[in-house]
Amino acid sequence: MPRAIAFRPDRRRLLGAAGAAALLAPLRTVRAETGITVDLALVLAADCSGSVQTDHYVLQQRGYADAFRDPAVIRAIGSGVNGRIAACYFQWSGYGLQTLLQPWTLLHDKTEIAVFATALERAERTLYGGGTAPAGAMRFGRDLLDHLVAGDRPLQALRRVIDISGDGRTNVGPAPGEERTETIAAGITINGLPILHMEPDIDDYYEREIIGGNGAFLVPARDFNAFREAIRRKLIQEIAGILPIPA
Secondary structure (H helix, E strand, O other): OOEEEOOOOOOOOOOOHHHHHHHHHHHHHHHOOOOOEEOEEEEEEEEOOOOOOHHHHHHHHHHHHHHHHOHHHHHHHHOOOOOOEEEEEEEEOOOOOEEEEEEEEEEOOHHHHHHHHHHHHHOOOOOOOOOOOHHHHHHHHHHHHHHHOOOOOOOEEOOEEEEEEEOOOOOOOOOOHHHHHHHHHOOOEEEEEEEOOOOOOHHHHHHHHHOEOOOOOEOOEOOHHHHHHHHHHHHHHHHHOOOOOOO
């Protein structure tokens, strides 16, 4: 049963005991195969703030699921040196509002990828408001990546990426600058998928304030109907480590 994990704004680096336990428990499926290396550790962060209507949420979830079923995405997962990635998925809205819905999962063969896609499609919405705080999403994603590689027998990742989708700019909590800087300094890349249906220039905001790190890029979607194709293109580039070609 997914559970919301809230962070206090004044605890940027340390998780509380309950939060740490909630993050570590789902990792057992990955821990069972510690000592391996993945080509990419990918955090998928989906905006579930109040501006995301119910039908938009459904389009978003189907878009994620269909993208992982796409043959080109499956080929990208197998194209790396190790032929596998680790991925997880959470929803976010306000600064202290994030819900981990799909824990770290190893994706190697078609069966594992299909199961992951179905889990994404069936992920229930847990957040319906609370504002828009990409800074909190960055911090939560960084904590997930820290826990993935922590411990006596860590799982190694050649690249670490936080993939943030959203349709609005910060309207609660701090500006994303500090969390963005800390995330980039940790060697993590932040990519973006801005959805333009409410703010046609939100892609400019994502380029200035959200994305960063080695090879960072964004793929905008004109609206939620276009989300499926945008996330498909983005995952192919992200997983294969291909920089996008400018239009």
